[in-house]
Amino acid sequence: MTKPEHRDIGFTLNGEEIRFSGTGTERLLDVLRYRLGLPGTKEGCGEGECGACTVHLDGVPVNSCLILVGQVRNRRVDTVESVAPEALVELHTSGATQCGACTPGVVMTARFVIDHPGLLERASVRQLMAGNLCRCTGYDGIIEGIAEALRQEETSP
Template identity: 40%
Template sequence: MSESRPVAAAADSGVCELRFTLNNKPCCVTAAPEASLLEVLRMEIGLMGTKGACLEGECGSCTVLVDGVPVNSCLIMAGQIQGRSVTTIEGLASADDGTLDILQRKFIETGAVQCGYCTPGLILAAHQLLTRPGVATEEDFLTALEGNICRCTGYENILKAVRGAWRETHPDDAGGAQ
């Protein structure tokens, strides 16, 4: 995230009013300016899909998309989301009928989850890769998941899920996602 935008402070209350887009819907919430985006999502809004583990930006379990870019929500201050677009794991499924996003489906199909704590962050980290055109190499898949730690599994099924989602969304890339 490159810049913070002004935050409307509630008069002498120690909280600020945040207006942003959350999962493709307008959102307005009050929060302490020193609160992290992770805290706002979980404690103020009640979205529990985004997990907090290390709270230092090391594990990736708190990954969300801000303006389409994966970020560690534990490191983003509430005021930095003013006017931005935030997507959580809850926002990937279809708002119309609840149909899961392709990455969510592939993680289930490949058994890429065990305890599930890291899963939302891994899916959101990989999501940006699927939005780009062209071909993908094995290095691209590994790079997309950098910064996300899974302590329960090896990464084989996680990579299999991401490759499968890539193949489905990029059928012309016969060579990249083997």
């Protein structure tokens, strides 16, 4: 076995340049949670099925349990910690969160949908949210919150 090679890994995390030393073979999820002090991103399954670990990579939702941190060097990662409370009003009101364990992932995909309404020309909100399993809400609270946020975006100047 070759000796693990440590190197400098740098990427943009929630708008800030991050640098740390590692082999690059840790999961992005673990690095965020256990090395960089951002436990908002949750692990629900570790198999890319539940979406609780969703973050944005260059603006697109991805499962951070299926990415090695070396793969995000020089790229932009945004986590739930980057979302402003004002962007969550509709989801809060509609009952989009109950136990909260799936919620950070839901929020990251929901914000992506809300910020890219053009996606709805080819897919429904329910299809776009299918990568985020929720066991509490039955999804209605989530879907309604997104719909309301989309209405707000549409009517706001």
